[in-house]
Amino acid sequence: MRMLTIGAFARAARLSPKALRLYDELDLLRPARVDPDTGYRHYAVAQLEQARLVAWLRRLGMPLARIREVCALTDPADAAREIRAYWARVEAETAARRDLALFLVDQLSGTTEREPTTMLTLRHSAHSDRGRVRPVNQDTAYAGGRLLAVADGFGPAGGPASSAAVEALRFLDTEAPPAGGVLNLLEDAVRAATDAVRDVADGSDEVGTTLTALLWTGSQLALVHIGDTRAYLLRDGALFRVTHDHTLVQSLVDEGRLTPEEAETHPQRTLLLKALTGAAGTGAGTGGASGSYDLRLHEARRGDRYLLCSDGLSTTLPEDTLRTLLSAAPDPAAAVTALIDAANEAGGPDNVSCVVADVVEAVSGEEAG
Structure with missing residues (x-):
């Protein structure tokens, strides 16, 4: 040799x-x-x-952990399918960044925003369940005509913290976003949510909450995300994860030091790197500093189905099951029920919260954002 x-x-x-x-x-x-x-x-x-x-x-930019999975496949056809699935996810994420770039170009150049050819609206449903193991529910889920939100609290006052964070965003549901200012409006609302959580926590850094929210503008969804609650998009039968977990384990997966399978059973898989907490000041873990949370725009299409959920769902059910249940449900309410029932049937180890929203064509007289 x-x-x-x-x-x-x-x-x-x-x-x-x-x-x-x-x-x-x-x-x-x-x-x-x-x-x-x-x-x-x-x-x-x-x-x-x-x-x-x-x-x-x-x-291609593929993480080392994913490369190891591809190289371990003995059948070239299986490897090709894995690469195709990875690239589909990259294209979806790139499209989201493209939408944000176009929005910023229009805003900075003073270009009149293009009117959608079809008026769209959201059909939505939300529910939060204690699960089968936890003595209390520290999650909060909300869905309205414009605002979708899920928060997962932690610490002695985790429930009030998650509720306070979502409540601080509720005004967005009745106040139409100003033209060209939706991201600024959402960022201001998250600062208010941070203050609300600090009031509840009374200065304790052991109390806090994650937060994932989408704000509807009529043709786009503005996303704010911090922690390990998640947002998914079901489009044309494919499921894409819109958010990126702010956890220690996810950072190790990104660096290629853990595989996704190893991450599922890692003893520190729930350790957050970012959250809205009661700690004073700003920093990567508090959510108070600009840029410590994810903020971006997503272009909506008729037929899209969005899922926001706490980790009680995403760590209990695999993504293939999420895709199957979301695809099969005839409407958001049925999807929420099916997802929560499946999580509880799988043991219900944590609180589980779901918000499901469909992007549909607005009928005459219906709110179109």
Whole structure:
């Protein structure tokens, strides 16, 4: 078997020796032989194909943990399906950033906002359930004509904290967003929610809440997100996760130090890196500093179905099950019932809250945002 030094192999694979050492540590691309005396790595020529695949997937921006899953597949057709699914998610996220860029260009250039050819509105339903294990419910779920929100409180006053955060946003449901100012309006509302949570927590950093909310403008949805409550989009039969968890475990997955499967059973999987808390001042964990929460716009399409949920749903049911239940339900109320029932049938280990909203064509006389 012909062997190459790590330097020669790196040049042939168009990878750096540093990257090869990292891939060795992550069990992504092990050397064929390691010198027992010097520790020097040697690679087989036959490993070049896998190394080049890793290099190409890294150029796509695929996380290391996902690359390891692709490389572990023995059937090239299965690997192709995984890459196709990953790229579909990237395109959805890119489209959301494109929508925000177009919005900002229109706002800064003074371009008149284009009127939608079809008036759209939301049909929605929300419910929060204690689950089968927890003695109290610390979640809050809300759905109105313009505002959708889910918050998951924690600490001795977690329930009041989540309720206070959502209540601070409730005025958005009756106040039409100003033209070109929806993100600013939503950002101001989140600052008010932060203050409300601090009042409830009375200065304790052990009390706080996550928050995921969508604000309807008539053709777009403005998102604010902090913590591990989630937003999903069901579009054309495919389910996309709109939000990114602000947790320690998710950061380890992003760095390639954990696989998604390992993250599901990690002892610190509930440890939040960001939340709205009662701590004074600002910082990455408090939600008080500008930029510590996610804020962006999403272009809505007729037929879209959005799901907002607490981690009592997302950590209990796999995404395939979420997609199946969301696709099968005839309306938002049926979807909410099916999702919560399924979480409880799976053990109901946590409070579970769901908001489901459909983007539909407005009928005569119906509110269209």
